[in-house]
Amino acid sequence: MSSKTWTAVDDYIVSSLFEADPVLDATLAANRDQGLPAIDVSAAQGKLLSLLVRIRGAKKVLEVGTLGGYSTIWMARGLPADGKIVTLELDPHHAKVARSNFERAGVSDKIDLRVGPALQSLAALGNENAGPFDLIFIDADKPNNPNYLAWAMKLSRSGSVIVCDNVIRDGAVLKEDGRDAYVEGARAAFSFIGSDKRLDGTAIQTVGAKGYDGFAIALVE
Ligand code: SAM
DSSP states (O other): OOHHHHHHHHHHHHHHHSOOOHHHHHHHHHHHHTTOOSOSOOHHHHHHHHHHHHHHTOSEEEEEOOTTSHHHHHHHHHSOTTOEEEEEESOHHHHHHHHHHHHHHTOGGGEEEEESOHHHHHHHHHHTTOOOOSEEEEOSOGGGHHHHHHHHHHTOOTTOEEEEEOOSGGGGGGOOSOOOHHHHHHHHHHHHHHHOTTEEEEEEEEEETTEEEEEEEEEEO
């Protein structure tokens, strides 16, 4: 089966199950117009994140890696009226585009967007006792996955859900040669989740409009 078929099936999923969504369409158009890379989650994956927020009954969500806020908007839509997302982004231009996307989507009041290296922002959240978060989505610079997972453990509680994106990487996750820092980041996520006794996790391989990749999902015991 080709990637063309994966994309066509993603389109089928969206047209069969989702209502027309001019706000999310405008988000992706703004990201494109502002020169952001098209590395956001797909619509089907965004809806999965939104459903996970609802299934968990999450009120506090932490996201590492905002880009233009496409995944943030999906998750914000899954929150109750008093729910909040803290989302962390390094690039000020990405953050500026995200803020404007949040305004258009009417979710700005739910979102605390912090600009800077995520490890610094996470340390600040730790100092502020901002946790525990009910759901944590890790989707930034992959070599830092183990550091982000370590912070996720500090900022979570029993019952929190941790999702880590891009852990399959076209199957390159099997490569043990250590040459690709992004693959190493994916492998480090598996090592972390597999070895921390407080975590019970799995990974789901995905194909679709964004190619062949996958999510790791773990529950904090
Ligand atoms: N979650 C977004 C979505 O699906 O719409 C996509 C996030 S994109 C894959 C990764 C983002 O992480 C980029 O915007 C990048 O600038 C940001 N990033 C990279 N390194 C970072 C760091 N050290 N701290 C915070 N953000 C970082």
